[in-house]
Amino acid sequence: MPHLFIKDLPRYECLLKASKQFPELDPSACEAFLHLLRAGDEVFLATEQNLNENSISHGRFGVLMLLAQNCDEDCGAGRESPGMTPAELADNARVTRATMTGLVDNLERDGLVSRTADTHDRRMMRICLTPRAHEFLEKMLPGHFQLMSTLMSPLSESERKTLVKLLNKIVQHASSLAKAPAETAGSVA
Amino acid sequence: MPHLFIKDLPRYECLLKASKQFPELDPSACEAFLHLLRAGDEVFLATEQNLNENSISHGRFGVLMLLAQNCDEDCGAGRESPGMTPAELADNARVTRATMTGLVDNLERDGLVSRTADTHDRRMMRICLTPRAHEFLEKMLPGHFQLMSTLMSPLSESERKTLVKLLNKIVQHASSLAKAPAETAGSVA
DNA sequence: GGCTGATAGTTAGCGGCCTAACCAATTCTT
DNA sequence: AAGAATTGGTTAGGCCGCTAACTATCAGCC
Numbered sequence: 001m002p003h004l005f006i007k008d009l010p011r012y013e014c015l016l017k018a019s020k021q022f023p024e025l026d027p028s029a030c031e032a033f034l035h036l037l038r039a040g041d042e043v044f045l046a047t048e049q050n051l052n053e054n055s056i057s058h059g060r061f062g063v064l065m066l067l068a069q070n071c072d073e074d075c076g077a078g079r080e081s082p083g084m085t086p087a088e089l090a091d092n093a094r095v096t097r098a099t100m101t102g103l104v105d106n107l108e109r110d111g112l113v114s115r116t117a118d119t120h121d122r123r124m125m126r127i128c129l130t131p132r133a134h135e136f137l138e139k140m141l142p143g144h145f146q147l148m149s150t151l152m153s154p155l156s157e158s159e160r161k162t163l164v165k166l167l168n169k170i171v172q173h174a175s176s177l178a179k180a181p182a183e184t185a186g187s188v189a
Numbered sequence: 190m191p192h193l194f195i196k197d198l199p200r201y202e203c204l205l206k207a208s209k210q211f212p213e214l215d216p217s218a219c220e221a222f223l224h225l226l227r228a229g230d231e232v233f234l235a236t237e238q239n240l241n242e243n244s245i246s247h248g249r250f251g252v253l254m255l256l257a258q259n260c261d262e263d264c265g266a267g268r269e270s271p272g273m274t275p276a277e278l279a280d281n282a283r284v285t286r287a288t289m290t291g292l293v294d295n296l297e298r299d300g301l302v303s304r305t306a307d308t309h310d311r312r313m314m315r316i317c318l319t320p321r322a323h324e325f326l327e328k329m330l331p332g333h334f335q336l337m338s339t340l341m342s343p344l345s346e347s348e349r350k351t352l353v354k355l356l357n358k359i360v361q362h363a364s365s366l367a368k369a370p371a372e373t374a375g376s377v378a
Numbered sequence: 379g380g381c382t383g384a385t386a387g388t389t390a391g392c393g394g395c396c397t398a399a400c401c402a403a404t405t406c407t408t
Numbered sequence: 409a410a411g412a413a414t415t416g417g418t419t420a421g422g423c424c425g426c427t428a429a430c431t432a433t434c435a436g437c438c
Contacts, residue, residue, distance in 0.1 A: 005284075058192070098397080100417090149218040168228075276386060290388055291424065
C-alpha cells in the first residue's frame with residue numbers, strides 16, 4: 001500500500017534527461033516531490049509495522065485515537081451524548097461513511113467500540129470506546145509515541161521547525177489547488 | 190486511503206498536554222511526524238486525483254512507468270527479452286507478487302500491457318507495454334509532470350534542496366531501523 | 379535418471395478504500 | 409399538515425493491498 005511505487009528513486013541526471021523529452025518536467029520539483037512521497041511512506045510503514053505487531057490496522061487505530069481524544073475533551077465540555085457518530089468519525093478521519101461503517105464493524109466485532117442508538121435523533125448512532133479499548137491504548141501508546149520520537153531523532157529541534165515550515169508551504173498551496181484545480185493549474189502552465 | 194487519519198492536526202499545546210500524560214511523547218517529534226504524513230498525503234492525493242481523471246489508478250500508473258523506463262533504457266543495453274517479469278515489477282514497485290498479478294490482470298484487460306511467456310525459462314512471463322499504453326503515456330504525462338511542478342512551486346530551489354536533505358536524513362535512519370528494529374529502538378529509549 | 383529444494387506465477391480469502399444506490403428519520407417549504 | 413429536500417447509516421460491488429497455499433518449472437545432488 002505504498003504511495004510511492006518506486007524502490008529506487010531516479011538519479012538527478014535521469015530527471016534532467018527526462019526533462020529534455022518532457023519540457024513540463026521540472027527536475028528539482030520532481031526530485032522534491034519524490035523524496036516527499038518516499039519519506040512519508042517510510043515513516044508510515046514504520047508505524048504501521050508497529051501497529052500490526054499490536055494486531056491493529058492503521059485505519060482502526062485512527063478511529064480509536066479520534067474517539068479517545070474526543071471523549072476526553074468534549075465530555076467535560078458539556079456534550080449530552082457520549083462518543084461520536086460515524087459521520088463525525090468519517091469526516092475527521094478523511095474517509096467516506098461507507099468506509100467508516102466497515103471500520104466500526106470490525107472494531108465492534110473485536111470488542112473495542114460499542115454502537116448505541118442516539119436517543120434524540122434516531123438516525124444517528126453513538127460510537128464509544130469500550131474499557132478494553134482504553135486498556136489497549138494505555139498499553140500500546142507509549143511504544144507508538146516512542147517510535148515517532150525515534151523516527152524523528154535524526155533531526156535537531158531547529159531542523160524540525162524548518163521541515164514543518166517547508167511542509168506547511170506545500171500543504172497550504174496544495175489545498176488551495178484542490179478547491180480551484182482547473183484555473184490554477186492552467187495559469188501556471 | 191490516506192496515511193494520516195486526522196483532518197485537523199493537533200495544536201502544539203495539545204501535544205504538550207499529552208506529553209504530560211505520556212512521557213514518551215516528544216511534542217516536536219510528533220509535530221514533525223504528523224506534518225510529514227499530512228504533506229505526503231496531500232501531494233499524493235493531488236496526483237491521484239489527476240490520475241483518476243485519466244481513468245487510471247496510482248498502482249497501475251506505477252507499473253506503466255516502470256515498464257516505460259526499463260524498456261527505453263535496458264533494451265538498448267543488450268537485454269535479450271523485452272519487457273519485465275512480474276517478479277521484477279513487484280520488486281521495483283514494492284508490492285507483493287500476488288498484488289502485481291492483480292495489477293497486470295487489470296492492465297491486460299484494459300489493453301495497456303501484454304503477457305507473453307518467456308522462451309528460455311517457461312516459469313517466467315514477460316510484461317510489455319502495448320502501443321496503446323505508449324499513446325496513453327504520451328498524452329497524460331505532461332499534465333502529470335506539470336502537476337508535480339505546480340505542487341512544489343511554493344518552494345524555492347534552495348528550499349527544495351533543504352527539504353530533500355532533511356527528508357533524506359529521516360529516510361536513511363528509518364530504513365536502518367527497519368533492519369534492526371528492536372535494538373535501535375531500545376537504545377534510543 | 380530421479381529425488382529435493384528453490385523460484386515464478388497464480389489463486390483464495392481478508393481488510394480497507396472507493397462510488398453508487400438504498401432506506402429511515404428529520405427538517406424545510408408551502 | 410403533506411410533500412420535498414436533506415441528512416445519517418448501511419449495503420453492494422469494484423480495486424488494490426496483504427498472507428498463505430498451490431502448481432509448474434528449473435537447478436542441484438545422489
